[in-house]
Amino acid sequence: AQSVTQPDIHITVSEGASLELRCNYSYGATPYLFWYVQSPGQGLQLLLKYFSGDTLVQGIKGFEAEFKRSQSSFNLRKPSVHWSDAAEYFCAVALVSGNTPLVFGKGTRLSVIA
Amino acid sequence: EPEVTQTPSHQVTQMGQEVILRCVPISNHLYFYWYRQILGQKVEFLVSFYNNEISEKSEIFDDQFSVERPDGSNFTLKIRSTKLEDSAMYFCASSARGDTQYFGPGTRLTVL
Numbered sequence: 001a002q003s004v005t006q007p008d009i010h011i012t013v014s015e016g017a018s019l020e021l022r023c024n025y026s027y028g029a030t031p032y033l034f035w036y037v038q039s040p041g042q043g044l045q046l047l048l049k050y051f052s053g054d055t056l057v058q059g060i061k062g063f064e065a066e067f068k069r070s071q072s073s074f075n076l077r078k079p080s081v082h083w084s085d086a087a088e089y090f091c092a093v094a095l096v097s098g099n100t101p102l103v104f105g106k107g108t109r110l111s112v113i114a
Numbered sequence: 115e116p117e118v119t120q121t122p123s124h125q126v127t128q129m130g131q132e133v134i135l136r137c138v139p140i141s142n143h144l145y146f147y148w149y150r151q152i153l154g155q156k157v158e159f160l161v162s163f164y165n166n167e168i169s170e171k172s173e174i175f176d177d178q179f180s181v182e183r184p185d186g187s188n189f190t191l192k193i194r195s196t197k198l199e200d201s202a203m204y205f206c207a208s209s210a211r212g213d214t215q216y217f218g219p220g221t222r223l224t225v226l
Contacts, residue, residue, distance in 0.1 A: 032213060043118075043205060043219035044157070051213070090157065099145055099169055099212030101159035 002027050004093055006105035013081050014113055021076040021108050023091030031093040033074040034102065035065055038088040047089075050074060051096075061085070086112045116140040118218035120206050126224045127196055135191045135221045137206030143216075145209040146189045148181065150174070150202040151220075157205065163189065164212070196225045 003026045013019055025031060032051055036044040048059025055067040065076045074091060088109050092102040119138045127133050139146050148160040162169040163181055180192045189208075193200055203222050207215040 034214075036217070043120075044207075044217035046214065046216060049214055092157075094213075099162060099164060099209070101147070101162060101170060101172070102149070102157075102207075102215060103159070104157040106156045 002031075002093065002095075002103050004091055004103055004105035006089075006091055006108050008108045009106070010109045010111065012111040012113060015083050016080050019076075019078045019081045019085070019110070021089050021091075021110070023074045023076065023105060025072050025074065025091075025093045027072075027093060027095075029096065030067075030069060031095055033065075033067060034092040034094070035059065035063070035074070035076050036090045036092060037061075038090065038107075040087070044090065047076070081110075081112055083112045083114070086110055118206055118208055118216055120204075120218040120221050122221060123219065124222045124224070126226065129198055129225055130195050133193050133196055133223065135193075135204050135206075135223070137189045137191070137208075137218055138187050139189055139206065139208030140210075140216060141187070143208035143210050145169075145212045145215075146181075146183070147207040147209070147215060148191045149205045149207065149217075151205065152199075152202045160191070160204075193223075196223075198225050201225045 005024045034049045035047040088107045090107045091105040121136045146163040151157045161171040161175045178194045203220045205220045206218045209215045
């Protein structure tokens, strides 16, 4: 069955430090790949997505993610974290056939310290 | 920027009661979805809806659940007889072409 793994439940980084959140998926073929962010009390906001083409994708708020087919990974990165980035981050995948459900990872909670 | 909206933001109900959660998708979107997130767990798919009918539903979406698009703007999720285990955050999402889904802020349902 399809699955998404986010191995880190909670990560704490210092403001200004770099960040990498890991995501691995298990699918029969390359799916559509997404990262969403959920701030406290808020909904899920789309950060970025990968459908095809350039494997390094840029998103909002200075985030980027790199698709690595050989590793079945889609890790999220940010070179310098801001205190406002503290939130829950969800990796999600969907089959390429379209109008298919998103399958989410369990999420990684990011804390930012001064 | 267009957004998905959901009402109410928080609903408290007694076990066995019916609840209707409401969503207004982004206006030119054609695909609609409901997901839920039980506290501390991952976001789970419930149902997708296109062209006035259900496209796909999960095992969670049993006979107690139904969806409707009563007019050109609203998309509703009804739970006929709520159970304690229905307590969760319910998210509505919409998509223009069935690929990228945009989520609303969620409705927190508490069943007592």
